[in-house]
Every structure is written in C-alpha cells, then in structure tokens.
Amino acid sequence: MKKALVTGSSSGIGAAFAAHLARQGSDLVLVARRQDRLETLAERLRGETGVSVEVLKADLADPTDLHRIEERIEQGDDIDLLVNNAGIGDIAHFVDQERDTHERMIAVNVLALTRLSHAAIPGMVERGGGTIINVASGFAFDYMPGASVYAATKSYVAQLTHVLDAELREKGMRFQALVPGLTRTELGGDAEFFDMFPPEHVMSPEVLVEVSLASLELGERVCIPRLADIGEWERAHAAIRAVGKSPPHNQVAPRYGLDQQSAG
Structure with missing residues (x-):
C-alpha cells in the first residue's frame, strides 16, 4: 500500500493499525485529537521503519477540523x-446521557466516517x-441497554460498509466492516474498564489489526476475529436480508386481522 490515513490513531486500535502498516512499508497520515501522542508515535515509527508519517491534529466532531481532513484527502x-477508526463509545442509558453526548457520538461515528469516505x-x-x-x-447486532446511540451508530457503520461494497467492488474498491469483540482500548476514556474481564477474554489491538488485514486479503467484507466459521455470519446475514425483502404481492400478513381485499 502506498499511503494510509488512519483516524483515531493516537492510541488503541488506530495506533496499532499505524504501527503494523508502517512495518509493511506504508507511509502514513495520522489523525487524532492528541497532538503530543501523535508526534510521539510518528517519531517512533519514522525511526523504526523509515516511512513518511504526516501528523494532523483534528477533532472530527468539529466541522472545521473535519473539513480540513476532507480537503487533505x-x-x-x-x-x-x-x-475510519475514530469513535466515541460512552455507555449509559439513553435518558441519562446528555443530548450533546449523543450528538458528539453521531458526529464522529457516523458523520465524520461518512464524509471522509x-x-x-x-x-x-x-x-x-x-x-x-x-x-x-458487535453492538451493531445487539440490543444491550446502555448502548442505544453507540449501537445505532455502529449499525450504520456496518450497513454503510455493506452497501458501499455492493456499489463499488467492481470499480476496484475493497471495503471491510471490522467488528472487534472485547479489545483493550481507551474507548469512553476508561482504560481500566477492561480489567474487570478475565485477560483471556480481551484481545489486544495488535492482534485485532493483524486479523483485520488477514481478513482483507481473504476477501471478507465483515471481519469478526473470534468467529471460527465465517459461514455462520454469511448465513445469518442472508437470512436477515431475506426477511427484509418485500414478497411479490401486497397481501398483509394474516396475524394483523385485516381484510385482505383492502390491502391495496
């Protein structure tokens, strides 16, 4: 790869992507809010690998910063x-979160990802x-109380990725929706959150990135690192798509008790 732009690259999964790609010889554009961490990572990767590393400090919830990154691309x-790794994942019941928190999650997880793509x-x-x-x-496919807006944004990410792949794969584009399980990051600002789980349940960002890139080479459009049989996902996804498609008639299902002759 010639050059990769990684958002949310000052720590966690983003930093792991940056390090792995640099070792593969990719030049980098690193985007995140924390200038000091970006500079430290960039200096280390330049020294270890010799690749070019461009640092762009940006808060992707800020329209001015977001537009600046769009222009760079x-x-x-x-x-x-x-x-598109940058994300906000505050977990709390819907009405217990401030509306500004909801808005910021949507701005980063949905709007920024869409505009940069x-x-x-x-x-x-x-x-x-x-x-x-x-x-x-994984919250994209679950209904856990406390993850309402976060889960909804990640459902958007998964759905957008599927549709873009269908639209653009014949034009040389590759898309992947990466679905981490428990992975040690600073999502939500609490790095100690993962300490409550047994260590064998928590994946490292470095391993996650290796799996993501291996999955990409296998042509998988969805990467679920812990899923042993990718066919399980494919069958579930096909079943959901089938349910969502309208049958070739306008008959209302009998359980609603409507007069079928008035369905039209």
Missing part, C-alpha cells in the same frame, strides 16, 4: 487506504481502486 493523490472514494476509483476499513462493533 481530496487534494492529495496518495491515499489508497482509509481506516465520500472524500476518499472518487480519487481511489480514479487511480484504479483503494481500500476502506470501517471499525464497527
């Missing part, structure tokens, strides 16, 4: 991998193709 002709895709297609990895979550 659009004005360059060098990004062939975009890792939209900025990247045209240039990638023009250059013959590219890759976008979107970090989703």
Whole structure:
C-alpha cells in the first residue's frame, strides 16, 4: 500500500493499525485529537521503519477540523487506504446521557466516517481502486441497554460498509466492516474498564489489526476475529436480508386481522 490515513490513531486500535502498516512499508497520515501522542508515535515509527508519517491534529466532531481532513484527502493523490477508526463509545442509558453526548457520538461515528469516505472514494476509483476499513462493533447486532446511540451508530457503520461494497467492488474498491469483540482500548476514556474481564477474554489491538488485514486479503467484507466459521455470519446475514425483502404481492400478513381485499 502506498499511503494510509488512519483516524483515531493516537492510541488503541488506530495506533496499532499505524504501527503494523508502517512495518509493511506504508507511509502514513495520522489523525487524532492528541497532538503530543501523535508526534510521539510518528517519531517512533519514522525511526523504526523509515516511512513518511504526516501528523494532523483534528477533532472530527468539529466541522472545521473535519473539513480540513476532507480537503487533505481530496487534494492529495496518495491515499489508497482509509481506516475510519475514530469513535466515541460512552455507555449509559439513553435518558441519562446528555443530548450533546449523543450528538458528539453521531458526529464522529457516523458523520465524520461518512464524509471522509465520500472524500476518499472518487480519487481511489480514479487511480484504479483503494481500500476502506470501517471499525464497527458487535453492538451493531445487539440490543444491550446502555448502548442505544453507540449501537445505532455502529449499525450504520456496518450497513454503510455493506452497501458501499455492493456499489463499488467492481470499480476496484475493497471495503471491510471490522467488528472487534472485547479489545483493550481507551474507548469512553476508561482504560481500566477492561480489567474487570478475565485477560483471556480481551484481545489486544495488535492482534485485532493483524486479523483485520488477514481478513482483507481473504476477501471478507465483515471481519469478526473470534468467529471460527465465517459461514455462520454469511448465513445469518442472508437470512436477515431475506426477511427484509418485500414478497411479490401486497397481501398483509394474516396475524394483523385485516381484510385482505383492502390491502391495496
């Protein structure tokens, strides 16, 4: 890969992506809010691997910062991998969270990911193709109380990734929805949260990234690292799609007790 842009790259999964890609010889554009951490990581990766590392401090919930990163993507002709990793994952019951918290989660997890993908895709297609990895979550497929807005944003990420793949795979684009399980990060600002789980239940970001990139080479559009049989996911996804499709008639299901002749 020529150059990768990784959001949320100052720690956790984003930093692990940056380190792994640098070892593979990819130049990097690192985006995150914490300038000091970005500079420290960039200096280390330059010294260890010799790759070029560009640092862009940005809060993707801030429209001005977001537009600046979009412009960097659009004005360059060098990004062939975009890792949309930045995310906010505060967990609390819906009414116990401030509306501003909800808005910030949606801004980063949904709006920023969408706009950066939209900025990247045209240039990638023009250059013959590219890759976008979107970090989703197992909450995208669950209904855990306390994860309402976070889970909804990650459902959006998963669905968008599926549809973009269907639209653009024939134009040389590759997409992956990465679905981490318990992975040691600083999501929500509480690095100690994962200490309550047995160590063997928590994956390291480094292993997660290795699996993600291996999954990409296998052509998997969804990467669920702990799932032994990817066919299990494919069958479940196919069943959900089948239920969602309208049958070829306008008959209302009998359980609603309506006069079928009035269904039209």
